[in-house]
Amino acid sequence: MTASNTISAAPTKRFFVEMLVRDIALEDAILDLLDNCIDGVVRTAGGAGDEPYKNFEARITMNPGLFEIKDNCGGIPKDALEKAFRMGRPDGGDKGGAATVGMYGIGMKRAIFKLGTEAKVASRSPDVNFEVGISPEWLKNEDNWQLPISYLEEVKSDFGTTISVPTLTSDVSARFDEANDNFISYFKNSLSSNYTFIILKGFKVFVNGEQIKPQPFNLLVSSEEDVEGDKVTKGSLKPYVFRGEVDGVSVQIFAGLSRPLPTDEEIEKEEEVRQSRDDAGWTIICNDRIVVYRDKTRLTGWGEASVPSFHGQFISFSGLVILKSDDPWKLPLTTTKRGIDASSELYLSIKDFMREATKTFTSFTNKWKRNPEERTALYKAASPMSVAQLQATTASYDMTKSKKLEGTERYMPLLPVPKTDNGTVRISYARPRAQFVKLAEKLFETSEVTPRDLGETTFELVYEQLVGGSK
Ligand SMILES: Nc1ncnc2c1ncn2[C@@H]1O[C@H](COP(=O)(O)OP(=O)(O)O)[C@@H](O)[C@H]1O
Ligand SMILES: [Mg+2]
Numbered sequence: 001m002t003a004s005n006t007i008s009a010a011p012t013k014r015f016f017v018e019m020l021v022r023d024i025a026l027e028d029a030i031l032d033l034l035d036n037c038i039d040g041v042v043r044t045a046g047g048a049g050d051e052p053y054k055n056f057e058a059r060i061t062m063n064p065g066l067f068e069i070k071d072n073c074g075g076i077p078k079d080a081l082e083k084a085f086r087m088g089r090p091d092g093g094d095k096g097g098a099a100t101v102g103m104y105g106i107g108m109k110r111a112i113f114k115l116g117t118e119a120k121v122a123s124r125s126p127d128v129n130f131e132v133g134i135s136p137e138w139l140k141n142e143d144n145w146q147l148p149i150s151y152l153e154e155v156k157s158d159f160g161t162t163i164s165v166p167t168l169t170s171d172v173s174a175r176f177d178e179a180n181d182n183f184i185s186y187f188k189n190s191l192s193s194n195y196t197f198i199i200l201k202g203f204k205v206f207v208n209g210e211q212i213k214p215q216p217f218n219l220l221v222s223s224e225e226d227v228e229g230d231k232v233t234k235g236s237l238k239p240y241v242f243r244g245e246v247d248g249v250s251v252q253i254f255a256g257l258s259r260p261l262p263t264d265e266e267i268e269k270e271e272e273v274r275q276s277r278d279d280a281g282w283t284i285i286c287n288d289r290i291v292v293y294r295d296k297t298r299l300t301g302w303g304e305a306s307v308p309s310f311h312g313q314f315i316s317f318s319g320l321v322i323l324k325s326d327d328p329w330k331l332p333l334t335t336t337k338r339g340i341d342a343s344s345e346l347y348l349s350i351k352d353f354m355r356e357a358t359k360t361f362t363s364f365t366n367k368w369k370r371n372p373e374e375r376t377a378l379y380k381a382a383s384p385m386s387v388a389q390l391q392a393t394t395a396s397y398d399m400t401k402s403k404k405l406e407g408t409e410r411y412m413p414l415l416p417v418p419k420t421d422n423g424t425v426r427i428s429y430a431r432p433r434a435q436f437v438k439l440a441e442k443l444f445e446t447s448e449v450t451p452r453d454l455g456e457t458t459f460e461l462v463y464e465q466l467v468g469g470s471k
Contacts (some may be wrong), residue, residue: 074160377416
């Protein structure tokens with residue numbers, strides 16, 4: 001005879017909470033809270049237009065005794081409230097309807113548990129005003145999965161959410177101590193890159209009162225159709241453009257030069273041009289969130305197929321992939337939503353075009369490598385354009401339908417080509433710096449000259465003496 005009984009398989013709260021926070025970095029946990037603010041805006045205001053996030057903001061306070069994030073992004077409405085505190089989405093994942101990134105129903109709770117042992121979530125939306133508290137006792141109580149909620153009188157304005165964590169874990173408290181840890185300044189920097197596109201679209205983020213500035217993305221674009229002259233044959237600086245709709249995801253790619261090609265000196269002194277190097281590479285954004293930032297690895301196609309690996313020569317290259325979908329499950333995101341799912345079919349098909357774009361500009365760079373003097377002609381009438389300007393300007397480009405991927409089209413720029421070096425020879429050599437300084441001072445009465453100036457002058461002097469005036 002068999003006795004039919006049951007035995008508990010319920011998770012302990014402690015185990016559950018520990019598992020939840022184990023694999024997430026503090027920074028990412030906090031970014032999840034900010035993502036919810038943006039989702040709030042998209043839910044209330046739709047998120048369309050040039051500055052969809054204008055007038056919306058989040059203010060973060062972080063110090064050893066408190067974490068708080070306060071936004072004016074609409075609050076948690078009644079129909080979202082029931083699910084908002086469940087860990088995981090009871091319906092297995094909302095199939096969207098708005099271009100948000102909320103997917104798993106875990107971000108807010110996970111962030112709270114990562115930060116501390118006591119928290120309050122206060123929200124004011126047009127149809128409900130409430131406060132929910134999480135206490136250390138609740139965290140210890142194995143049987144109770146219900147959270148206390150107080151409903152307050154409804155309000156007519158100031159809709160938004162405030163999450164405060166007044167008791168931080170000792171780890172987090174130490175990291176929020178600016179005297180002993182650089183987490184806060186690191187976090188501000190990371191926000192400034194991660195939230196660039198959201199800030200550029202009008203959102204304001206403050207950390208301990210300091211407004212975070214964006215790190216703009218610009219590409220050089222010639223206003224003239226063709227650059228032509230002694231130094232170059234026809235062509236002009238234009239970006240590579242790709243756009244279309246792939247499996248329910250809108251895709252846009254812009255790639256080109258974010259700055260003039262590096263000089264030999266810059267390539268040699270790579271340390272000094274760190275900044276430019278940091279600006280180079282591929283950036284991918286999904287529903288306005290940056291998921292890949294200025295990448296220079298195989299992830300974005302460098303060193304794959306016929307594309308060269310990234311190196312100092314290519315610090316001028318910058319590419320941007322903009323993905324958007326009303327259904328976040330269609331985006332090629334990793335489960336942390338802070339990375340691209342490199343094996344996604346959608347991403348692999350887009351990557352072909354990214355490689356094509358990279359290739360276009362690496363071969364352009366290679367062609368011009370040996371013509372530093374003539375390169376200024378390239379930048380003739382070229383000026384930096386923001387993403388919004390790029391979108392507007394390239395709208396009228398003559399695009400070609402892509403045969404490889406249905407529903408997409410692309411623009412391959414016809415870039416300027418250097419006129420062949422008709423009979424010139426390049427001389428390059430190294431000499432002791434002390435001798436360089438001595439000679440420069442003799443010739444120019446200063447050592448503040450470039451090696452090229454000195455090289456050309458000495459060559460001309462010797463030429464005149466030994467061969468004569470004519471060149
Ligand atoms: N700052 C906020 N503004 C508006 N709604 C919010 C905010 N924070 C959380 N929410 C609501 O709480 C829900 C749960 O958030 P979260 O745990 O991050 O899961 P997810 O974002 O995946 O749904 C969100 O879906 C949203 O409805
Ligand atoms: Mg979320």
